[in-house]
Amino acid sequence: MSADQFTAAPSRRDFIKTTTAATLGLSFAPMMPGAYASGTDAIRIGLIGCGGRGTGAVLNAFEGAEGVKLVAMGDAFADRLASSLSEIGKEHAAQVDVPKDRQFVGFDAYRHVLASDANYIILATPPGFRPIHLAAAIAAGKHVFTEKPIAVDGPGIRQVFALVEQAKAKGLGVAAGTQRRHQTGYLETLKRVQDGAIGKIVAARCAWNQGFLWKKDRQPEWSDVEWQLRNWLYFTWLSGDHIVEQHVHNIDVVNWAMGTHPVAAHGMGGRQVRTGPEWGHIFDHFSIDYEYPGNVHLHSQARQIQGCEGSVSEALVGDRGQCQVDKYAITGAKAWKFDGKDNAPYVQEHTDFIASLRAGKPLNELKNVTESTLTAIMGRMSAYTGQPVTWDQALNSTEALMPPSLTFGPMEVPPVPMPGRTKLT
């Protein structure tokens, strides 16, 4: 597969024209139709965040469509970028075109990736950076595949909500890493639920309960900031806590089934077992009662404690049946079980996204993932404070977790939230 195969594609010239217009921030509609009109135009990935997920996403995109190359990479750390480049190049060297001058390291690496001629940005850094990177990518006129969650706090959520329409106005696609929405079994199951297979939904449950996750032992040469970044799961300003970082997947499925988001959260949680300083300051368990319109409730659990019952699941209770969504099973009058072949959703999400770009009808999944992220944040806020938190309170929260400026150096670990004492801001 030669690079020329793509640069010589017939509509390359048109594509340059439209992306240039977008880069300049010009806004005229409809701008992008024709952008991938040939169906084979080169997708040029710029990867921001070169960890295991970002690396996996590039390989998923390679597998998901023809005519995909990697042209620029950025990460806070040189070693992460190097290992990612090596992993991707192992079996896909022909699709990698990332010379030294398109490898960017540091907190401003994303700016350089966005200034390259990449036209398909993958955002896979810790989620705390997401709103900043997403806003910059949309401003630069790039199509974006963004990992979940989309933000970690109210200000970030508001920033991203504003980008939903901006992206549409610019003809830019935004796909989100909520891959269950591209997973055959989930799609088939929820189609039936939405067609009334269990009647009206009256209650729901969902969980992401598992054991401990990875952590990286602190090295003597690491500053506080580097240590926190390399252990980003355990710091709310970076991950949003595990209810946001991980459980957002299950919450998203319930929002999808409900067709809306909850209006309030009544939550509790704590830090019972994973208490050492190596685990940052996040909780190890949450239990949230989410209230949807019409007094329909979702019981959500998120736990990361070793040796306990595990469950990563979503269940819906209808007035005419029940649905165990993760098992693709419906019981009741219209009992049904998915018996088809499931797909590879992490690949499919790129297949679907790239097809939408080439068809000139870019997907925009930003609103859904932002609502689901805010749902999780609302639950976290309720558990942290011990108070009920409404959708509007969470959305309008002024608590900005990202430090105003970030350099490698000292940084205190935020205090562990104490329900009843921690205040909602």
Added chain:
Amino acid sequence: MVKRGTVLAACGIAALAAGQPPSTYTETIPGTRVSFEMVAIPSGHFTMGSPATEKGRTASEGPPHDVELRAFWIGSTEVTWDEYDLFAFSMDVERPSSAQPRPAPPSGADAVTRPTPPYGDESFGYGKGKQPAINMTWHAAMEYCRWLSAKTGKTYRLPTEAEWEYAARAGTTTAYSFGGDARALGDYAWTRENSGERPHPVATKKPNAWGLFDMHGNVSEWILDQYDAGYYRTVQPGTVGPVLLPGNHRFPHVSRGGSWDDEASLARSAARRGSAPDWSRRDPQSPKSIWWHTNALFAGFRVVRAVEEQDNLKGFRSTITRDSSQ
């Protein structure tokens, strides 16, 4: 069952030195209350593979060929989560209560690499305890055996494909160890027909004639051998301890016995299956985990221990690393 030969006395085990055949024993994992039973399997020979007339059979099961095996022990059950958790989550070296001092790791076992934690629930909601451990990679199962060996001072490993089939047949030549009629399978096995689409606690069905549970069904069991559909055509009849040693590729390895998620024909004594990259289809990371699959909820294993190890398996271990290709 045909029993041939006697176990050599040079194996350094007291009971055997006296010319006694090996006997069944219970192993308690040191420092824990977790135990499992190892059933003695005498040396012997059998016909490996299936005849062309066997219902559900595939070409990879032929030609049938005569195989000789030395004596060994094999777990009476599949490895349970009670056992596997000790290894996978270092529950043998860490105590859940921080009030207790952390004991020093046992010598030897400390050098064994441990799985990285999965991003998700490794039990898939099926529960733990006496449930068979599932969804681990072949590499992880191999490393479990190294860990168990270091803990116990005895050399445990995965069964070779020949050992597994010999033990599963328990002297029979029929499709199943209880005969050729799959209608009786439900008395012996959890398969798609009766499992309710989930694995079940080990040893809750009838054992075979040699006292081994769940050789048919429940979880499909990792085998030490690399999978090659044409391998049987290359084995000389009468070979002692045939084994196809794997290299450092992640796939394919043999998995045997069928599972709760499979139809009856995959639970036959001769049925073969090779692992494949789509067993990790939903792993979002790259490199993908070398410890956990994401789509092999049907995969587990049991351990064996040679009475006298064959030369080509002495010290054999997985060479798979994060850099290994598929």
